[in-house]
Every structure is written in structure tokens, then in C-alpha cells.
Amino acid sequence: MVKIVEVKTKKQQKIFVDFVCDLYKNEKNYVPSFRSDELANFDKNKNASYDECDIIFFLAYKEDKVVGRICGIIQKVYNNKVNEKRARFSRFDFINDIEVAKALLNAVEEWALSKGMVCVHGPMGFNDMDKEGMLVEGFEERNTIATLYNFPYYKEIIEKLGYEKEVGWVEYKIKMPKQVPERIDRLAKVIAKRYNLHECELKSTRKIIKKYSDKIFDLLNQAYEPLYGVVPINKKMKEQIVAQFKLLVNYKYMNIILNENDDVVGFGLTFPYIMEVLQKSRGKIISKYIFELLKTLKHPKVVELVFIAVSNEYRNKGVNALIMNRLIKNLINEGVEYAESNPELEGNCYVQNQWDQFEHVQHKKRAVFIKYLENATNEDKVVNKNEIR
DSSP states (O other): OEEEEEOOSHHHHHHHHHHHHHHTTTOTTOOOOOHHHHHHTTOTTTOGGGGTEEEEEEEEEETTEEEEEEEEEEEHHHHHHHTOOEEEEEEEEEOSOHHHHHHHHHHHHHHHHHTTOOEEEESOOSSTTSOOOEEEEOTTSOOOTTSOOOOTHHHHHHHHTTOEEEEEEEEEEEEOOSSOOHHHHHHHHHHHHHHTOEEOOOOOHHHHHHHHHHHHHHHHHHHHTTSTTOOOOOHHHHHHHHHHHGGGOOGGGEEEEEOTTOOEEEEEEEEEOOHHHHHHHTTOOOHHHHHHHHHHHHSOSEEEEEEEEEOGGGTTTTHHHHHHHHHHHHHHHTTOOEEEEOOEETTOHHHHGGGGGSOEEEEEEEEEEEEEOTTOOTTTTOOOGGGOO
């Protein structure tokens, strides 16, 4: 028999966070999140999402042993944006037992019903900066800092429990060329001259964050606003995200495009790929692995593409080439061998087509699954296709 317990104590919070490392301890492709970040999700003073979300955490026990976990989220800002009554599930991990998965999802579904929601979908995070999308292809590949890993049985079990795919993402592995493709280099020069744009002089990560972080977040809010699941990043979230990821930010692995008024109109960011260090440390930043972590941050062989964003005013005007031109040059100069894209919506050809100029392979797929609850009407079940792009 499966017993579901709501997470309320500090001890339960640590069990919730550590369970996933125990579940995947023999899986070479699983990479944990930073443990301190995951623990901070329980703290209303550290997790800015409590200002706009209802959040609940559950553990599953079988014979007094932890066998699964799940987080339920009602993202009220997103629900207002799309005029729907949705709940999300996140951090959904479980042993290969359909009864465990069923009990966990039932707990979130009952909670969602009590809050007046009509459907549950996921895996989705607190916001678009959180991890989302269940892995459905590419189990032989490691996850990145921004993505989830899960066993193949997750998809089979969740579909048996009445969930259907709502939206999907693809991911790519892109080999760094020996030099910037001529077309990108040529186009970048033309676009810079035509629109009076220039690259920000990047010499200090700290100064860049201080001067441009607000403008960059404003650009991200504008560029990603139409996409599935996205909510605006508010002031408290900005501060939380900067604090959470500043260790990974290096001016050598970003590019900021400015207009004549010093407005940010384009932005590209990559993170050094630190997955091997996180695996060894189980997501903990401890002295034993600090030297290896710093070495990887300074001289990565692999990077993950975190953001490429262009303001609406300059969209479809070739600014992507201007962003990529500097990024690629820097990555080549730093000895980076290849890049991992993060999830791109399956229908987002505008983004995916830019990899055609490079040697690349589409190596992962992931999906969000949805289930309508017993109180849902036929009107509730009509999906707004314009939101999924």
C-alpha cells in the first residue's frame, strides 16, 4: 500500500530533495540540480514564486521506505494570462511502480480540484527558468543544468494514468566549427551597419550584471512572452535568478547587442557544462570538488546554450547573426568543442533553422503531458493552439 505524506518539516524537505539522487544513483546520465537551490524552493523568503503561486509537496512511502515525490503548483499569473484554471506538477520522480505514480498524481489532482482547477499538466516548473518537460527520447544523453532527466518508464506509466502529450520540445548537439561560417560573419556586419547596432564591450561579468541585468530581463520577458508556459520575470525573481546562476555567468560566453540608445536589443548566453562535477558531488558545492568546478567553469570543452533573444522591434531582421557571430568566435577561441541547445518547441522553426549552418544532431525530445479533471467542461478542453509555439 502506498502512503502519501505532505512535506512540512525540514527533515522531510531534505528527504524530498535527496530522494532523486538515491533513485538515480546507478544512472550515469542523470545530473542533479544544485542541492542548495532545491532546498531553497521550500523557503518563502528565498523562493520568489510563492508571491504568485500556490505550492505543495508530497512524498510517497511504501513499507516505510520513500518511493516517490511530487510538487504541485498553481501558477496564478500564467492562469490569468491564458484565462485557464491549470495546476502543474513538478519534481515528479518515482520507482518503477504504477501504483506509486498514481498515488502521487492523485494527491496533486485532488489538491488541484480543491483549488477549483480543471486540469493538471507537467512536468512544469514555477516559471520558465525552472526545469520542465519529461524526457521521451535521448535517455543515453546527460541532462543539462536547465533540463530534467528521467527513466524511460515515466512516459509509459503517465500515459497509462490518463495523461496525454500537450506540447513537445527538441534539443540539439552542435559541433563548434573551426571558424565562424562566412554567411553569419558577412550578415552580422551588414545588420550592424544597417540598423546602427553594436556589441557591448564585455570585460567584467560583475559590471555587466550590474549595468545590464534589468535590461536583459526586460528583453527576455518581451521575447519569450508568447511561448507556452511563460510568465513575466518580476523583480524578486530577477534577483533570485542572478544569485542562483551568477557562478555560471562568464562574459566570454555571452553577447549583448545594443542600439544607438544603449538599449539591449539582442542577447545570447551560454553556460559552461559542469555536469560531471555535479554528478560527483551529488549537487553539493563542497571543498573536495571546488578546484575541479572552477577549472571547468574557466576552460569548458562543452557549453549549453541558455538564451538567444531578440527584441520584437528587431525580430526577423538578422540580429541573431550578430549575436551568434561574437559567441562563436569566443567559443572557438576558448577551445569549446560543442554546444548543447536547451529545449526548443517542436514547431519553432525560426530557432531550429539556425543550426543548419553547423554540423549538428537532434538528440533529445521531451514533452509536457496533460489530464483534465472530473470538473472540466468541454469548453475547458479546447486547447488554444496559438499558445503552443
